[in-house]
Amino acid sequence: MKKIYQLGIEATLDVIGGKWKPIILCHLGHQSxxxxxxxxxxxxxTQKVLTxxxxxLEEDHIIKREIFNQVPPKVVYSLTEEGKSLRDVLITMSExxxxxxxxxxxxxxxVSIEHKEYHGFINM
Structure with missing residues (x-):
């Protein structure tokens, strides 16, 4: 089925919308x-929501999952180049x-902000 967006921002929010995705991206912007x-x-x-x-984010090619063949299994998440391209959008949203x-x-x-930093985005 063809996906139709009314505005370009809908396509952006389709990928990074919600409470947790930008926060995840900030942490991954700093390191894997x-x-x-x-x-x-x-x-x-919750672990369920995080997973x-x-x-x-992986399905949208924003992050990649690398699996290391060891016991216990090790899985590491990092940003893709597509994910890094969100840098300016996320910095603007933070500001x-x-x-x-x-x-x-x-x-x-x-009201307050606990961590007034978005260094993860800057490091993307």
Whole structure:
């Protein structure tokens, strides 16, 4: 079945949309990681959702999974060149979010950003 997007941003969000995918990409932008390492860096994501998100990113050729033949099996995830091409989009999204939080704080809202860094994106 042919997929039709009304706007280009729909195609982007189809690949990186959701709560966890940009966070996963930020961590992988910094270095290749195993699933367990990603889980420790993103403690609020369930293992089931993390696995699902990793599979979707792999299917979209944004990340690659490398399997090492050893006991126990070792699987490492890293960005593909296509994944690295999202760098500027993700940096812009991070900067926009930081600005939004700053404005909310000025309005008296109790909101903060725990890690004000997006070095993973910059290293892509």
């Amino acid at each position: 990681l195993r699933s367990g390492e990603l889980k420790r860096k993103i403690p609020n994501v 699902q998100q990793l599979r979707e 926009w979010g930081e600005h939004r939080v700053q404005e909310a704080q000025k309005q008296g809202e109790d």
